[in-house]
Amino acid sequence: MRSRAATADSRLSFWLRVREYAVPPSMVESATARRRVGDRAGACAAARVDVDLSLRSLARDHGRELAAMVRADLRQLAPDLLRWHLPRVAPDGLLRPG
Numbered sequence: 001m002r003s004r005a006a007t008a009d010s011r012l013s014f015w016l017r018v019r020e021y022a023v024p025p026s027m028v029e030s031a032t033a034r035r036r037v038g039d040r041a042g043a044c045a046a047a048r049v050d051v052d053l054s055l056r057s058l059a060r061d062h063g064r065e066l067a068a069m070v071r072a073d074l075r076q077l078a079p080d081l082l083r084w085h086l087p088r089v090a091p092d093g094l095l096r097p098g
Helices: 002-021 024-038 040-046 055-062 064-075 079-085
Strands: none
Touching: 024 040, 024 079, 040 079, 055 064, 055 079
16 A cells, blocks of 8 residues: 555656647747747747637727736736646646636
């Protein structure tokens, strides 16, 4: 029977491997380079993150002030880091649907 620590270690190493392949260093480097020059769309594309948001609709429905705040937040978005933390499911480590 495996100890609790051994089971926890094997789960941790599994998820570290999943993250290594789901967000490889080349993806991080590419997304970071694009983000640094202000190319948010390019950074999201490099990290394979699809941001489906219409700031125009947001401003119309909830006001320009909120849309401006969301736009400012999006400027700080690190899509590669977001991808790292997206929920995944075992046993394959695939992104959780929905």
